[in-house]
Amino acid sequence: MVKGFVAGFLVGVLLLVGGVYYYFASGMAPAAAGDPPMPFEEKLANKSLNAHINKANVPPPAIPANEETFVAGAKVYKEHCAGCHGLPDQPPPAIANHMYPHATLMFRGRGVTDDPPEESYWKAVNGVRLTGMPSFKNVLTDTQLWQVCQLVAHASEISDSVKKELTPEPAPATQPLAPSPARAVASKQE
């Protein structure tokens, strides 16, 4: 009786492991950015991410949420984050919606204003595995990381001068091209 139960249990486990292996090995599991998510993928990934962040016990922001911080954060953001996370009043970057998961648009809708800056700090420092979100641990200083995380946490309350800092540079004026000798020859032949 016990033997039968153990044998049944082992067969069940083997079938499960085999099934999961087959799901991945046969190419049924999603691999492209445009594929729909795996069953439970988002739930499990978010659970694991939240558990890591809770365990990390990130200390409260080392710098205050004020105008000076937001202006400094805007400079960091424009250079390192805007290419994926977008700028205020601008169309989303071409790649933002073509990643899986999508890069959150920080200046549209809620962005991450409903997350404490500590949570965004953890993500910016460590990156998010199996997403396009890189780790900025050895790219930005701790001060810069807090500045940019205070900015995105307060993205809906920024002043005009912070917005100005986040405006894309106008394209450089193009100089009219001097006619090149090759062109002069080409036009002579016409």
Ligand code: HEC
């Ligand atoms: C190459 C593209 C890319 C760059 C550059 C990038 N990110 Fe991200 N980021 C992503 C993607 C993709 C996600 C989505 C991850 C997810 O949904 O779990 C993300 C997620 C985040 C999140 C969590 C968003 C949420 O909805 O919970 C924060 C905060 C964040 N990034 C901050 C930053 C900051 C700050 C910078 C600049 C210092 C930055 N990112 C630069 C691609 C990028």
